[in-house]
Amino acid sequence: MTSWEAVIGLEIHAQLTTNTKTFCNCSAEFGATANTHICPVCTGMPGVLPVLNKNVVEYAIKLGLATNCSISGHNEFARKNYFYPDLPKGYQISQFDKPICLKGHMDVVVEGKESKIGITRIHMEEDAGKLVHQGSDNIKGATHSFVDLNRSSVPLLEIVSEPDIRNAKEAVAYMEKVKQILQYLEICDGNMEEGSMRCDANVSIRKKGETSLGTKAEVKNLNSFKSVEKAINLEIERQIDILEEGGTIIQETRHYNEATNSTKSLRSKEEAHDYRYFPDPDLVPIVISSEWVEEVRKSLPELPEARRNRYMADYALNEYDALYITSEKSLADFFENTLKFINKPKDIVNWLMSDVAAYIKSKQLSVNATKLTPELLAGMISLLSAGSISGKIAKDVILEIFETGKNAQQIVSEKGLAQVSDEGAIKQAIEQVLQENHESVESIKNGKVQAIGFLVGQVMKKTGGKANPGLANKLLKELLGIS
Ligand SMILES: [Zn+2]
Known part of the structure; x- marks a missing residue:
């Protein structure tokens, strides 16, 4: 067990708190009645043209600067092609080989040890819609399913880390730091329950001292800090077991089930070329002037x-x-x-x-x-x-x-909770306490002065916590004749 080392990289999706969606002026607000925040653009009707929300770019620049990235003065959107019923266009607008932010880093501290986690890239993309299954919480066992496109084209930033993370605790610390920075920048609320921050972990293992990377598995559906920690630990153990029994790891995507704390294979891992990425012909390249970057830098909180x-x-x-x-x-x-x-x-x-x-x-x-x-x-x-x-x-x-x-x-x-500093009232309580606690009084007289704390406690009890404790202590000592 100790001869193995885990190599972990995280992909974090952060949903941005812009008022409107990425390419249309529909509201990006969470929680509205299904399909009330939609228009021909975000439902993928033929013939429409996307228009980029400038705030999305500004938020990306903010996060890039706050995580020590360089901002790419020329970046572009690409189409990521795949089919799913919550994606009416048949492609997601994302960024591929020309993302907006590159090569940043963050320092995280775990149990007093600081480590530097590299950030490969941060890119802008749009979210997909959501399937709502009836009669079951997933598609298996559902009688039928609905599509809610309110979330379709809500802006996301995907933050991709280098495989610099070595254990589950470090992954959690890194993720907490990302959440903290997003919240300080006021560009994402970091609410994991509502899905405004989601995380996938790429996990592989290798013998300690090796520099090449092992075959990785991607673990999806990590919706809380707890699941990030548990799922990564599970995956490390699973891979160690396979390799120690002489097996081989296959590159795949695994789904984490929080209720059963287990993962299962979802599909063999797709490669980038499976998505047939190409520059989106409907969107011009994004040119960011250094003046704009400096302006945003000055506005950072x-x-x-x-x-x-x-x-x-x-x-x-x-x-x-x-x-x-x-x-x-x-x-x-x-x-x-x-x-x-x-x-x-x-x-x-x-x-x-x-x-x-x-x-x-x-x-x-x-x-x-x-x-x-x-x-x-x-x-x-x-x-x-x-x-x-x-x-x-x-x-x-x-x-x-x-x-x-x-x-x-x-x-x-x-x-009537005001503190009682009236000597007469406190003395009255003390006299009662002394009468009821002969044994303690005796032991104090025999030199066990620490028993006085007990008596003060009784006075406080008798006055419903309202006696001024300093005064009660002083009066008690006076009445008992100790100084
Ligand atoms: Zn729309």
Whole structure:
């Protein structure tokens, strides 16, 4: 097992968030009623002519620059010919030997080890439509199938990596980084459930130390980071088993089934010449001036690495915290927007990493999709740091904010949660606790001073978490006669 090495390359398809499709002005929005976003162009009627959406080119340039690619000043569209019922034209408009971006790279870190993953190319293409099967979730067993062409001609960028990836974890780290950059550039929402990011993995193995490549299999249908990791590991094991038993790997396309965590052969792998690529005669070559490239470069937003460094320098966040907060653009934006209301970066980060993270994870939401706003979070933190509520109550308050969207002050007064700093009230609770806990009192008097923590806990319990814990501690010690 250890004498083998995996060689992995990923092809990632990212669906762009342009308003309209690649070659017509139909809406590119996801989720509309079937066949309501269609026209003669994207349904492949005879005699129509495609007109390129300039934003698609601009988005491609953005991604190319952000991934250290060179932008090809002269690139062109080609027809990729194949038949499938969701492709009315009988060909997909893609790019072949003259893609828009070439030779980039990205650095990824896995368990502290940094590796450089080359990017072979990024090209523009249009998506196909979608088959909707009735009575089954795939064509086998379906009674009949419909074609929905809303997605037909929605713009995609395909990002093809070099075979520089050596294991499944590295593949996931690379893919997460691609998603992060797409989101920061605001050109793709990265939503894998809705299919706006899809991935195919080319996997082969070879003996460690060898430089030539083994025969690869392409694994398709990787719709989550988990499936990328699992499917690659499965494929590596499958190939090792075959070779160790003296067999040979055949070049093929395999389909990953998430439910059964298994792959099965789909077809023997096609070669590029099977698609009869040729330049699309309906579309002129795309000429990109260096001025345009520079203009786009100037418009690039601050990317995750730059933001992480700035947070460490300006807000004294440690690297772990800065990495966490910049891992999603929405989270980093939330952090910065909260800072506008309260200048307590470390407190904000702590809440975002703990209670907020737990809540959004349990609801599978992005931080923007809850009732908690930066202003509401800041309000809660300010009540806590002013001592108006205890840390324990703050945890209840934030949950209440998530449920109701009310501000912390309102929740505290409505529910009577304000921290009790009234000595008389706390003393009363302490006296009750002392009466109920003779044993602890005795052991403290016999020198076991650490038992005082237990008594403070009882006082907090008795006051519903509202007693000011510092004050309770001080009063307890006074009443017990210890300093
Ligand atoms: Zn259309």
